[in-house]
Amino acid sequence: MARQASGTTVRSRRLGRELRRLREAANVSVERASEVLRCSVQTIYRQENGAVSVRLKDANDLLALYRVADAATREAVLELAKTTTQQGWWRPYGDVVPRWLQVYIGLEGDTTEIKDYHSAVVPGLLQTRDYANAVIRTDWLAAEEEVAKRLDLRADRQARVLGTNPPKVDVVLDEAVLRRPVGGRHVHRSQLGHLLDVGSRDDVTIQVAPYSIGAHPPLGTPFTYLGFTDEDDPDVVYIEIPTGSLYIEKPQEVRHYQHIFDRLQTEALSAEASTDKIASVMKEL
Known part of the structure; x- marks a missing residue:
């Protein structure tokens, strides 16, 4: 459906x-x-x-x-x-979710296709709670109560997006993501195991862009492409920056990011080879 x-x-x-x-x-x-x-x-x-x-x-x-x-x-x-004017389901988290992120959460919940490229950390949709905790705590200004609420929000997003009737999710991770020990060895290894689990789903494809491919667009710039089937809802590209976010909606620019992602998928390891790569990195830990 x-x-x-x-x-x-x-x-x-x-x-x-x-x-x-x-x-x-x-x-x-x-x-x-x-x-x-x-x-x-x-x-x-x-x-x-x-x-x-x-x-x-x-x-x-x-x-x-x-x-x-x-x-x-x-x-x-x-x-x-x-x-x-109806309030979104994320309203209870409103005090820790800036307006620009609320827009993304709303779009994420209705998209039929998510294309994610990340070069530093695992995307939030695929993070374990411990890994997410380590990522969120890089914001040293966040109080304990805020950290807990942001973790609950992330878990809620995952359940809603990847639950019943999920979108197609394609993810390309730079190899550096697999090797960066976020949260320490145990948390890192558990996160890699989670990638293997979620990557086995029919609706999720995870590919790794290995170091061997060298320079490639958009080197070091993560982005998320949200696709919609209804012509009344144009596709949008989301880019998060430290102080906010960018939403790209002009058709020509959106197509440009579509081409970039297509190229990334072509140059990255296949899904099967990526699974082997993730498992290999796990064995090194």
Whole structure:
């Protein structure tokens, strides 16, 4: 059964794109829209990017400003506005999850395809709790309560994404990820064993980019490609940085990352050879 993208974040993206289309069709500036809603220009941009929800009253005011008379269009916009204000399942973790990460969690929960490239650590979706604990604690400003909550969130994400009707997950790991002793020998070895276990699933493919392939794009720059089957939900590339994140949605740029990942998969070891590689590194520990 194909996954249906129906989460709050995906609906916010749909609503934002429609509001942008209607605004541009009406030849209304972002500045004028912000005046009507009595908000900042940045808020309008964030609404149109799906980063924040749109209140029903604001949606009505924008439809009036854009002179939208078509009943079907008005109904569709208002229905989306009603549903985008619903809180995501991650709300209880809101105090330790920045807004930019909440957007990603929402998208991750509705994607049908995840393509992950990592050069430093195992991606969060495949981390054991002990490994995740060691990674999270590299943020020396995090209090014990925050660390515990972030660990619970990560476990919840894993259960939701990899549980019933999961997306197809393709992962390419730089060999350095296998050899970096995150959390010490025991935690490191357990994490490698977990990669072998999860990599045996039909919906997960793990490949290793060995040192022997030399320089390759995007050397040292991890990224996650989220794919959606519905044409109303364009694919997006997520890049996390120390102080936030980047969301790449322009079709030409997204295709560029798709090509990069395709090349990585071609140059990396096969899934079978990667399994042997992971097992070999485990024996060295």
